[in-house]
Amino acid sequence: MPKLIVVTNQKGGVGKTTLAVHLAYAAAETGGQVLVVDFCGQGNASQFLTRDLRINKRRGGAEMLFSDGVDLPYTDTPMDNVKVLHGHLYLEELDTQKEDLLKVAIKIRAKVRSLPFDYVIFDTPPALGPRIASPLLWSDTALLTVQPLLSSITGLDDTFDTIRAVQRVNKALNVQMVVNLFTKSSKTQREFREALQQKFGRSIVEEFSLRTPVSDALQNFRPVWSHARDKKLGRHWKDFANRILDVTV
Template sequence: MPKIVTVTNQKGGVGKTTVTCHLAFAAQEAGKRVLVVDFCGQGNASQFLTQDLRINKQRGGAETLFSSNELKFSDTPWDNLKVLHGHLYLEELDKKEDELLKLAIKLRPAIRSLPFDYVIFDTPPALGPRIAGPLFWSDTAILTVQPKLSSITGLDDTFDTIKGVKRINHGLSIRMVVNLFTKSSKTQRRFREDLQKKFGNAIIEEFPLRTPVSDALENFKPVWQHARDKKLGQHWKMFSKRVLDLGV
């Protein structure tokens, strides 16, 4: 039975794909069998992991989890890392929200029996079955949030979804990552303090805004293989291993 992790927040641009890809890189480096399911229509995680920049224009991939079709995984340069890709047509799933949420509950045993050690979901910046479905199936939800008003205001709706999901998935563990934090910003420091007061021990990591992290993915690598700043790379690697219970 795989360990299933969903990376989420209905706000875009907060680093969900960055966290997803680094978790996947860490797991495959440890020799684990990894599946990334990219429910985001932009398909950036799929592009970074498969190195196919046009994969987000192809149907199939993530949507097949909700169908009777055979799952066809996309290959990556690593034999033990597969992808169910994201693409531009995934928004069509949102129009069938009620139907798919009921189906997601029924699919839980099948998803939790997939032949992988880890299944990691990247989710879109919009509430609906592409967020709620993975949460029904997951052991852990990682909420990625930037200490900015536009990011924090989306948390209430995300937590409303989580509250509903936990009526079915009682064991879902909620963790939070503060990302893209600019400590020189007085406003961001204030929002960071507010997050700490509200969520406390649920916040498991904090990452500053650093260009080498996004540059690494643009070069199809985790930051620990790309950045000259070894401390930064080690920070991301230790976080990823801790989330995945790989030991540090």
């Protein structure tokens, strides 16, 4: 059975894709078989991993998980042990389907949890709906990514409402929080960071500052630990990924 991880938050621009892709790179380096399911309509995780910048124009990716009796159309990547069910512009149609996709998600939970991979990593869109709730139903770990800004924090209650509803079915879901894109020189962000600490405490498992080499690494289709000159920064990201993946170094 694979280890299933969903990176989520209904707010966009908080670094969900950055975390999901770095988890995929780290998982690939273990030698295990890795699947990334990209439920985001922008398809950025798919672009970074496949290096196909037009992949988000094509149907037939992540939504196929909900189709019964079909072979899943995995897309290859330059890494032999990493496959993608890609994100694309038409995934929003899932949010408006008449069929109750959450009921389908519950029905296929055992199938998803027995996919022939060692790791399955879900990237999710910046909107509440079945593309967030379904991976939460299937996963072992939810990484809730938040930036210490008012616009990011105000949506957390809705996200946690979804998580609590999902946990009625997926009782073992482990929810952890990552503070990302933190500008420590900002007094306002420091105040919001302290508010997060007071409210969530031990649920916060990592903190990442806003650093240009992280985004630059993805633009070059590489993880930060093999791209940045700052080795301390690279180790920080790699150690975090290995800890979430339960990799013993």
